[in-house]
Amino acid sequence: MYPLVTVMIATYNQSKYILQAVESALNQDYSNIEIIVSDDSLNDDTKIVLEKYVNFKNFAYYKNDKNIGRIKNYRKLLYDLSNGKYVIMLDGDDFFIDNRHISKAVSFFNKDEKIVVVGAGINFFYEKDNFNKELKITEANHIFEGKDIFKVPQFLANHQTSIYNRKLACELDFYRHPSMGSDSESLFRLYLRGRVVYLPSISSTWRIHEENTTFIRDIKLQIKELDFIDSIAFDAMAFLNPIIINKWKKFMYQAMANHIYSIVLKSKDIKLLIFIQIKLFEYISVKKNAKQILRILKEKLNDSSITECIHGKRS
Template identity: 25%
Template sequence: MSSINTPLVSVIIITYNSSRYVLETLESIKSQSWKYIELIISDDASKDNTVQLCRDWIKENRERFVESKIITVEMNTGISANCNRGLQATTGEWIKLIAGDDVLMNNCIADNLEYARRLPEASFIVSDMTEIDENSVPIDKKSINEGLAFLMSKSTTEEQLKAYSRWPEFLNTPTFFYRRELLNVIGYCNEKFKIYEDMVMIFKIIGAKVKIHYVNKPTVQYRIHANSASRNKSIDEIREREALDIFRMYQKKNLNVFNLIDLSVYYENWLRFKYKGLYKLKGISYLRKLSLFYWYLKLHGVKNY
């Protein structure tokens, strides 16, 4: 089935207690203008009837897809492990991950593939998205992703890596679309991170000198509701600990303390984690010394690097 003109796209739905929204997600995949789709549902031990809903839906719609499958586990393992199970089951040339509460616009896959056709070097693509509420009503407020626009203004992977190391939380992650062969370069999701698997992926991609490409149109409807992982306050402590680990493992090494912007990012992160009892630094004097040394160099005409 897969060829240059009709590549197979693996769409992975990541579910956990998604019964309220998952049928709408499935219908949005069924309605894609692109026909060559492998559908994979990876469920992370839902306690509701998500899995049964998906099984019943697939039974009625199996002929729409080149292949369809459901992956289940007995114990909850977190987003990263759930993504990995889905990724490992793919056979398509392209991969589209989506949460079980979001919605693909009808031309989502076709728009991404058309971009890739025009720029064959593109292997990782992001796009715009629109927001919907719990009842699938579009949210009036039109949000402009200034961070994404800033990242896309960088012409090299080195510049993108620097920009993302300074401000890492601004990509429209539900819109990610990438070649399956990219997994051979960056590997699978780091299962140490239960929440921020997408942020780690971006660092690995840009770090491997793979450029991020951008489709300047909405392709996904992102649902805003109180129970989503991004808004679940019960996991705030886990979220903050993972953010600290990302700073230590991925951001910090790309920051130059003799650059004023980088130093401010370092300092802001230190304040953020220090006051939450996470970041233990031996006194503030270290950062003060760095700051004073920076200004000493500045006053004496030493340029940033």
């Protein structure tokens, strides 16, 4: 009744956050748990911070000999270091806020062997503004066939809230796609294989800060990496008809295209905004975005330094 659950913590130069991640895992009320940290950092700061936990029987720390990157670090944790029947992945700057999250999930796994994933809502913490925003994905326990997420397109439960079957994940070659969408690519394929539970609780906090890989990566690379959607669609062909898959693909491309566009919009980089519009014109509104680009251009033209240059007041 109490299968081992592994909390996998992948970290890279996050020594100022890692303690909160580890302690939030240790504070889970589930008894049969192990916490494993795989450190991809360039220094020993994280190791020093976690020194006081090295003798805990349910804690293990590993330092990579060289930087292997986020996705390979995920794979190392899942395939080589974890022992749990069920696992959950945290990044080193995220943390649990519901200390019953794991015990809730296990109770569902114990009731129904066809359940492959249990996910929950998430709290976004915007560090710069010291602002929290909670996102629930359901108002009550919601159990559904994983294939339904394709039939009525919707988003996954966030990666750091998802507890899943380790053996099945390994069989499915989890974290195979070499992109930031690798977690979604993996979870969508896992959903196809069984039943899914969404909990109404807010289980974890995703810390949004200036060093988040999700938000600082090269935009052109992000566009290129959208092919993780095609990888999911190819796998889904064995389970769903092409009409359903194509509708789902369009939904996903539109959602991801608008997400990328919204990130660049905040930077007000007109050249890059136009580039995105050209590359992803099938999926984002030309009319709406043209107005936004023109508004930004007008703001730049009204900037005092530019105005003075136009009128010859500056050389």
